[in-house]
Structures are given as C-alpha cells and as structure tokens.
Amino acid sequence: MRFVTVSGPPSSGKTAVIIKTLEHLKAAGRKVGVVKFDCLSTDDDELYQKNGIAVRKGLAGALCPDHYFVSNVEECVQWGLAEGLDVLVSESAGLCNRCSPHIREVMAVCVIDNLSGTGTPKKIGPMLKAADLIIITKGDIVSQAEREVFAARVRGVNTKARILHVNGITGQGSFELSTVWTEGEETATVEGKRLRFSMPAALCSYCLGETRIGSDFQMGNVRKMDLEMPTGTKTDGGPQDFTPGGGDS
C-alpha cells in the first residue's frame, strides 16, 4: 500500500485536491482511502464518503493535531491494509505551524493556496519545509504574476520539493498528481520510522489546563518576550526565559 501524508493550512484545498486525484486512481481500478485528522470538527469525512472513498476521522480535541496524528498513525496504516487499500492518504489540518505530520520514507505533500499571501510560505514552517511535493491551488483566480511570485516564495522555503499546480475545482493538474502518488515505496508499517521534524515540546502549565494568568501560574517551558520597556518601569519578577532544552530554532 502507498501511504501519502497531506497537510496544509485550513481551507487551502486539501480535500478538493485529494478527491480529484483519487478519482483518477479509482478510475484506474485502485482501492483508495483517507484518514482525516482535525481539531474540533470536520465535515470532510462526509465529502469523502459521498465520493465513494473509504474514510476514518480523528479529532484531536485539546491536543495539538499533529501530536495526535503521530500517536495514531500506525493504527491508521493497519486499517488501510485491512481494507485492502492500494493508496491511503492522510489529511491533516495544518493548524500548528510548529509541527508537521511528515514521516521519513513516506511521501509528504503540502497543499498551499495562491490566495494565502506571499508571507505564508515563510510562516507555515515544517509542513512546507519538510515536504517532498508541494501543491499550489487556486491559481485560477489570481494573475500569472502572482502565481510566479508565490511559487518563487515557496521555492525559497523549500528548495528541493517538486512543485505542482492543481485546481481543486476543475481538477486541472490532478491527473498529473495521481501519477506521482503511485510512484515510490510501499508502506507496510510505520512502526520504527521517524518523523521528519521533531515536534516541539508544548509543556507549559497552560498545556496542562491552567487558565489563570500571572507569573505565579507559569511553569515549565515558558519564555518571556523582551518588550524593551522604558527604563524605570516596574516589572514583575516572574520566570525569565526558562527554556529547558533550548528555545525555538
């Protein structure tokens, strides 16, 4: 079974692209399925079902969706194998710009759209940086110049990935993408494989449910901003830059 991890910012066109692309694979007689990961709710599973695609969903709730993804991915792969799938795709909402679901030796796809602004490629971090294949959507509504500028920004963040332009509505480019998804290694298990990017530790008191504000309640991995206050301002003597294991890199 081929396993493909797809991530990308909310509403970038992940579901639209996956559906169009899997249609070509179905037409070629392959069995396809999707596991959708999201935070609080999603209707994507119904969309997949409507399009005749086997689907499972997982809602991370209070957890970082990517942390939740890694904790469940092996079970998902086993589900795909049990269903006899030829191609299994995971769709995760890229809600955490610090994390990414991409796994070494598993095709990693990032979907990003032309409308998201030229600053976005730089902002979204590992899910774009660690991808093998970058899909740029919504090229149908912006100018050629903006497509070129946007693609150059994407290239600036990830110099190695292949870049493809796909239209999630008309499906233009999706046939081409389907040929890429059937290249490469088969996956029988992800046990023992490694994430491409270590997920940052989110271990402050707020991760653990703290809601009260103030230095007294801040414990663990807490960093303070340097606001360069005017001299003489009274500052509160809370923990300063306490960062076990280093800050953000």
Place this chain on the structure above:
Amino acid sequence: MSRELKSLTVEELLARWPFAQQFLGDQGHENLTDQPEAVLAEVLDSELLEQLGDFLADMESFLGTSEQKVSEVTIRGGRAKDGSDESVRELTVKVGEIVCIVGPTGSGKSRLLADIEWVARGDTPTGRHVLINGEVPGDKWRFDSEYKLVAQLSQNMNFVMDLTVQEFLALHAESRQAADPEEKIQRIWSWANELAGEPFGLDTPVTSLSGGQSRALMIADTAVLSASPVVLIDEIENAGIDRQQALEILIQQEKIVLMATHDPILALMGDRRVIIANGAMSQVIEPSEQEKANLTELRELDARLMGLRHRLRRGERLDTI
C-alpha cells in the same frame, strides 16, 4: 546550430539574438542590416555561419539563456476518446505563432492544453507526446517553477495583492531576478495603458484597476516578465482591451500563443486553427484568403459596436446607428 541559422533571414537573426549585430560588425558585415530580408545562407559562407553559431552559443551560455530558450513545441498525436488514432499526427508551433483551439464543450480542448503544460510523455489519457525544441524534455519542466512551460491568462483572474502597480511589478521583477527592472516596469506600464485605453498611474493600487485595465496589465506583464514561453489565453473576448495589439505584444516578446476561443475575430487572427473533436486534434487549418478578407469586415463591425458602447456611456440615444 549553423544548420538552423542557414534558413533565417538577417531580420530574424537579429530579432532572436540582438547581440549578433556585434559579430556581424566584427566580421565586416555591418551592411547586412540594410538587407533584413536576406537569407543567411546566401550572404554568409559556411565557415562564417559556423563561427556565428559558436559565437551565439557562447553568448547564450554567458547570459544563462540557452537552457530556457524554447523555440518550438511539438505535439505528437495520440488517440481519441474512442481509442482510435488521432488524425493530426504531429503539430509544431514556433515562437511568434498564434494557434487557436476550437471545439465543442467536452471535446478535449482543456486536455490538449494540459498535455502541453505537463509535457506529456504518453502518460496522459490521450497518449500524446510533447517535445520541446524537438527533444524529449526533462522532469524540470514538470516540477520546477522556474521552468514552467505555460503561463495562463483568463477572464476569471484577478489581482489580490495589496500593492500599487509600481510595487507589484517590482515584486514580480525581483522574484524573476530580471535584468534592468526599472526599464521593464516602465515598458509594461506604458503597454498596459495602450491596451486598456483608459489610462492608470504607477501609483494606482492593482486591486482598484478596472476589468480592462487589469487584463491589460496582466498581458503586458506576462509578455515581459513571465518565464514561460507558452502563453495560454482562455476566453478574453470580453476583456475590453485592444485584442489585436495584445496579441502583437506577446508575439513580439517571442511567446508561443495558444488561444481557446470562439470569438471570430480572435480565431481568424490565429496563424492556424486546431479543431478538436472527440478528444482528438481532428484537423489543423490555416485561415483562407476569404476568411482574411472577412476579418477586415469583422473588425469594422467590431469598431462600430465599440463606438455604440462609447455613445451609450456618454448618455446618448442610439436611434441612428
């Protein structure tokens, strides 16, 4: 390269490689520029032609333009939707040519354009093969944004960036690492103003341009700054711009223009017309003398309609037309 040079005229040589003028001067042939129609094989001996070929190759690799330079695209026929062989077995389009693509909805026009964009290698539903400069192209044409074969212009496209015309063009020029961006920005802006008819300033925000102005700016920008040698135009018939001049600008910038259109004026302006039926290129035709004559009449009709629109805009009645 000398074989390829032989059949070119002096004018064609200088249009494609302006720096060839320097070579001709150095070789004591500066007077050739007075005979633009002369064919190179007739005015230069074979040794000089070979030297010219080497000179151009050196200059191109120095300027870094040789690899990107696409001079023609060839489509080798595949099969129709019913599996039968496509009637047109081979179609080559060269820079400076305009090819129109016509056929009913669902006949396969978009698929043909997609085959070109994906530089098909028999691996699409049509089984077509696409060659660049007569050769099977590498993967970079599929996956590398710097090598995108096709630039697109269509009715639905809008500017979304919050920038002025000047800033917008500067950003595009910078991302393309274009030489002499100032000159290019000026040129795009003045061409776009000619195309649009209603002038706009360099300090106008791109998002507040009218439909016609936006389309005009997109065309001039694509002509000058886009890396892609092929320009795909989808239904710009109602764009409210000078369509003939728009095409001329693209051609002058050495683009290959492919146009899906059912507008009679645009269709007759093409050098050739590919007819698509049942998923296949069924015929390639050139405009007949009669059609060319009709084009003049169609243009007059078009100009009259345009005049009526202007009158309506001025609040006039159309009792006499």
